[in-house]
Amino acid sequence: MAEDVKAALQARQERAEGSTAPLIRLENVTKVYRMGTVEVHALRGVSFEIREGEWVAIMGPSGSGKSTLMNIIGCLDQPSSGHYWLAGVDVGTLNDNQLAEIRNQRIGFVFQQFNLLPRATALKNVELPLVYSGNAHQRRERAIAALEAVGLGDRIHHRPNELSGGQQQRVAIARALVNDPDIILADEPTGNLDTKTGAEIMELFRKLHEERRITIVFVTHDLDIGRQIPRHIWLRDGLIVADERQPAEVGEDGRNHDAG
Amino acid sequence: MTLVESFRTAVDSLIANKLRSALTMLGIIIGVGAVITLLSVGQGVQRFVTQSIQSTGTNLLFVIPGQIGDEGERSTGLTLTLEDAEAIADPRNVPDVVGVAPELSVGARVERGRVGRRFTISGVTPDFAQVRNFNVEVGRFIDESDVAVSARVAVLGADAYERLFPEGEYAIGETIRVNGIPFRVIGIMERKGGNAFGSEDDNIWVPITTVHNRLFDLRNRRGERLVTVIYVQVIAEDRMEQATEDITRLLRERHNIRFRDDDDFSVINQADLVAVFGQITGVLTLFLGAIAGISLLVGGIGIMNIMLVSVTERTREIGIRKAVGAKRRDILLQFLVEAIVLSVLGGALGILLGWAGSLAISNMSESLDTYVSPGAVMLATSFSVAVGLFFGLYPAYRASRLNPIEALRYE
Numbered sequence: 001m002a003e004d005v006k007a008a009l010q011a012r013q014e015r016a017e018g019s020t021a022p023l024i025r026l027e028n029v030t031k032v033y034r035m036g037t038v039e040v041h042a043l044r045g046v047s048f049e050i051r052e053g054e055w056v057a058i059m060g061p062s063g064s065g066k067s068t069l070m071n072i073i074g075c076l077d078q079p080s081s082g083h084y085w086l087a088g089v090d091v092g093t094l095n096d097n098q099l100a101e102i103r104n105q106r107i108g109f110v111f112q113q114f115n116l117l118p119r120a121t122a123l124k125n126v127e128l129p130l131v132y133s134g135n136a137h138q139r140r141e142r143a144i145a146a147l148e149a150v151g152l153g154d155r156i157h158h159r160p161n162e163l164s165g166g167q168q169q170r171v172a173i174a175r176a177l178v179n180d181p182d183i184i185l186a187d188e189p190t191g192n193l194d195t196k197t198g199a200e201i202m203e204l205f206r207k208l209h210e211e212r213r214i215t216i217v218f219v220t221h222d223l224d225i226g227r228q229i230p231r232h233i234w235l236r237d238g239l240i241v242a243d244e245r246q247p248a249e250v251g252e253d254g255r256n257h258d259a260g
Numbered sequence: 261m262t263l264v265e266s267f268r269t270a271v272d273s274l275i276a277n278k279l280r281s282a283l284t285m286l287g288i289i290i291g292v293g294a295v296i297t298l299l300s301v302g303q304g305v306q307r308f309v310t311q312s313i314q315s316t317g318t319n320l321l322f323v324i325p326g327q328i329g330d331e332g333e334r335s336t337g338l339t340l341t342l343e344d345a346e347a348i349a350d351p352r353n354v355p356d357v358v359g360v361a362p363e364l365s366v367g368a369r370v371e372r373g374r375v376g377r378r379f380t381i382s383g384v385t386p387d388f389a390q391v392r393n394f395n396v397e398v399g400r401f402i403d404e405s406d407v408a409v410s411a412r413v414a415v416l417g418a419d420a421y422e423r424l425f426p427e428g429e430y431a432i433g434e435t436i437r438v439n440g441i442p443f444r445v446i447g448i449m450e451r452k453g454g455n456a457f458g459s460e461d462d463n464i465w466v467p468i469t470t471v472h473n474r475l476f477d478l479r480n481r482r483g484e485r486l487v488t489v490i491y492v493q494v495i496a497e498d499r500m501e502q503a504t505e506d507i508t509r510l511l512r513e514r515h516n517i518r519f520r521d522d523d524d525f526s527v528i529n530q531a532d533l534v535a536v537f538g539q540i541t542g543v544l545t546l547f548l549g550a551i552a553g554i555s556l557l558v559g560g561i562g563i564m565n566i567m568l569v570s571v572t573e574r575t576r577e578i579g580i581r582k583a584v585g586a587k588r589r590d591i592l593l594q595f596l597v598e599a600i601v602l603s604v605l606g607g608a609l610g611i612l613l614g615w616a617g618s619l620a621i622s623n624m625s626e627s628l629d630t631y632v633s634p635g636a637v638m639l640a641t642s643f644s645v646a647v648g649l650f651f652g653l654y655p656a657y658r659a660s661r662l663n664p665i666e667a668l669r670y671e
Contacts, residue, residue: 096588117580
């Protein structure tokens with residue numbers, strides 16, 4: 001692991017231990033879409049907190065508002081009302097450019113569809129966030145380190161169409177990791193993979209969570225996946241119906257012992 | 261993202277779409293190529309005309325019958341006479357004159373052996389060669405004694421020689437028949453090429469007195485011998501205006517033109533001719549340039565078309581870029597730089613193409629030397645940058661305004 005990653009990890013651990021402020025705090029967040037003349041209430045007042053280093057699954061049937069919630073947490077969208085604080089910053093007050101900067105610096109996305117640039121190599125794909133962070137320093141090295149961290153050190157010059165689904169998702173995870181974000185947001189990351197590959201990806205997330213103490217937010221409706229995640233926030237019709245932790249499958253130290 | 265990064269991203273994506281990039285550039289390549297080629301032809305014509313007017317001789321005035329400019333009223337008849345030419349040559353009348361050469365041109369049938377066709381027969385005096393800076397290549401020119409005795413001698417133009425002596429025979433001393441009258445060939449002129457009055461290489465020169473006495477006795481009512489044109493060589497460039505005034509005053513007096521009446525002749529300055537033809541060829545160049553400009557515009561619209569398609573096709577890519585932190589400005593810059601790279605690269609290739617086209621035309625045409633001016637290259641380059649900027653702006657703006665959520669969902 002590169003020195004700067006270690007240092008960042010150190011800083012994050014100190015922050016997590018030293019402060020009690022949550023990394024993510026939502027307070028009565030609503031989202032209303034206007035589709036023609038009809039108003040769609042995707043979120044009707046959602047409040048919760050996520051602390052640094054947590055692994056949370058946002059669960060619920062389709063249409064429950066979990067994608068909308070993920071877009072708001074990911075700073076791709078802003079609440080219609082209510083507040084969303086990310087690391088103490090009220091996201092609702094930010095403009096487009098500031099949101100882009102937050103996405104770049106603090107958030108890593110992993111999508112169901114992988115969403116890689118089809119004509120770019122794995123390395124170029126992983127470098128992409130660094131291109132927009134304006135940090136040319138050791139760009140290539142950091143991208144290679146991220147690819148090695150997801151076990152793709154030997155595939156850096158392959159294009160997405162030369163990689164299997166699982167490998168593509170690993171590239172996407174490397175891209176999410178490369179800027180050393182506070183949160184990884186994963187939207188059904190195993191939804192397009194077979195069971196075995198899906199399990200491998202889950203194992204990778206678990207490893208990252210354990211080793212780097214990265215905060216991970218999953219959006220899924222798959223109960224098998226959900227079972228491996230310590231905390232569930234259940235949504236239905238734009239409201240939280242349950243927020244539960246699963247001590248049975250998660251040990252005292254936050255590690256998951258029996259999934260796989 | 262820095263400009264260098266945008267540039268690299270743009271080039272990467274252009275390389276990823278080689279065929280499409282090439283086809284898009286084709287419009288600009290052809291447009292710029294056409295501008296360069298056609299402007300070079302226009303400029304070549306301009307240079308050619310200027311040079312050929314100047315090659316007629318230095319510090320030359322042309323005195324011709326009638327008024328320039330009022331076509332309807334212009335008398336078609338000849339008004340100038342040999343005596344006018346003699347009066348102009350008198351330094352007491354026009355002090356700045358160094359040489360005067362009257363010329364009378366008529367059409368006549370010329371025969372030699374089995375060859376027979378019409379030629380222009382120009383009656384001139386010995387001064388013609390010096391005033392017009394036009395000399396014999398072989399043999400000798402007409403001299404004073406030829407004029408004095410109306411000798412039946414002829415000097416052939418370079419083309420006239422080739423027509424009458426197609427085998428390339430030695431012509432000096434041979435006999436040709438002009439309207440049935442035998443003339444002895446005494447010289448062959450150097451090749452002059454075309455000039456403002458067409459080519460004179462097809463002419464046959466004889467003593468001016470010979471034309472009057474043996475071919476066409478053209479006289480005015482007072483019995484003076486008429487001429488077609490009088491060439492006047494002036495001592496220096498800055499005396500041209502004074503000489504023009506003097507000649508005009510002298511001829512008005514000699515032709516008894518009253519105070520209110522117009523001249524029945526015109527004195528034309530070489531510089532005026534250059535200016536007049538310069539205007540004509542300038543319009544020609546502008547016209548050619550405008551046609552080429554239209555093709556450049558079409559090329560620009562092609563770029564906009566492709567860029568719009570490209571933005572739609574790459575909606576998801578734009579979504580991904582925005583999700584990982586691209587700002588509006590970054591996306592705008594990426595697509596704008598792409599359009600500009602396309603048009604500038606197309607412009608550069610177009611300059612090469614146009615230059616090649618200009619060389620090809622130059623090689624195909626004997627008399628026209630096309631000229632690719634730095635101005636035309638600058639014009640084409642800046643135009644193609646402007647085209648890229650203008651037609652790239654709207655697609656780039658559309659791309660930058662895409663909502664990342666919708667863009668990511670786009671199939």
